[in-house]
């Protein structure tokens with residue numbers, strides 16, 4: 001808009017404006033400071049009943065926000081994840097997502113709407129002009145800021161209107177609860193899943209290469225054989241989850257070479273079965289040195305002595321490999337006599 005199009009009463013300060021705000025009354029200066037408009041009191045400034053009405057409206061909005069947050073939590077707990085409903089005009093939607101979006105949106109909207117209504121009707125609307133000043137604030141300016149802050153608090157009437165203050169605090173305090181309950185989606189606790197494997201008493205040791213159950217005579221001294229529990233089907237839904245814990249290696253050692261008494265008791269005729277999962281960070285162990293009965297993890301070179309309870313003799317692994325107790329069933333096949341007695345894999349589980 002050019003200066004010619006600006007009505008004279010727009011770019012020339014009024015008499016009151018000049019008097020109160022120091023505007024420059026230069027009629028032919030298009031950049032003259034028009035000053036601030038004259039303050040007109042609102043209905044709430046002059047009518048106490050109107051102010052009360054506004055207060056109740058603000059409190060109602062904050063209360064609706066609180067109820068919406070409660071509804072959000074209730075919907076999250078009560079509505080099944082797979083429930084689908086028809087909502088016009090959206091069509092078929094997830095009932096849970098719709099309810100969560102609606103309630104959280106309502107809770108946030110009502111806080112915003114309440115704050116805006118509070119500011120527009122009850123807080124002071126007197127406009128003030130503040131001249132620019134150097135960035136470094138001297139002590140007296142800081143003191144003025146604090147007094148302005150106190151005046152702002154006074155003008156917001158937060159101290160005199162406990163109903164608004166309390167409902168606002170309640171709404172702000174409850175909104176984060178919506179985020180807290182979402183933590184449930186981090187998933188169920190692992191409980192016993194990391195401590196148990198599918199090995200159980202009577203499960204046959206199945207050769208991973210041939211898929212056949214093993215007899216003691218199939219295991220030669222000095223050989224390393226990888227086995228899995230009977231009934232674990234490769235390609236099944238749970239195969240990878242279960243084999244990650246249940247993979248076992250067996251070796252045959254001359255019984256007189258076994259130094260650990262428990263290891264000897266849990267073996268069958270020198271055949272020992274140990275978890276194949278390294279106790280450092282879980283790599284599969286695959287290298288066997290038959291002269292020393294050492295097995296080596298290729299990831300960080302942890303070395304375990306299978307003739308001495310699979311204790312760690314080198315590397316970063318924290319503890320020995322868990323041993324699986326084995327025997328022979330009535331048909332002459334090697335079988336497990338139970339699950340591992342400690343968690344397999346990285347050692348931090350059992351220390352938690």
Ligand code: FES
Pocket residue numbers: 278279280281282283297298299300301302315316317
């Ligand atoms: S995972 Fe075996 S040594 Fe690191």
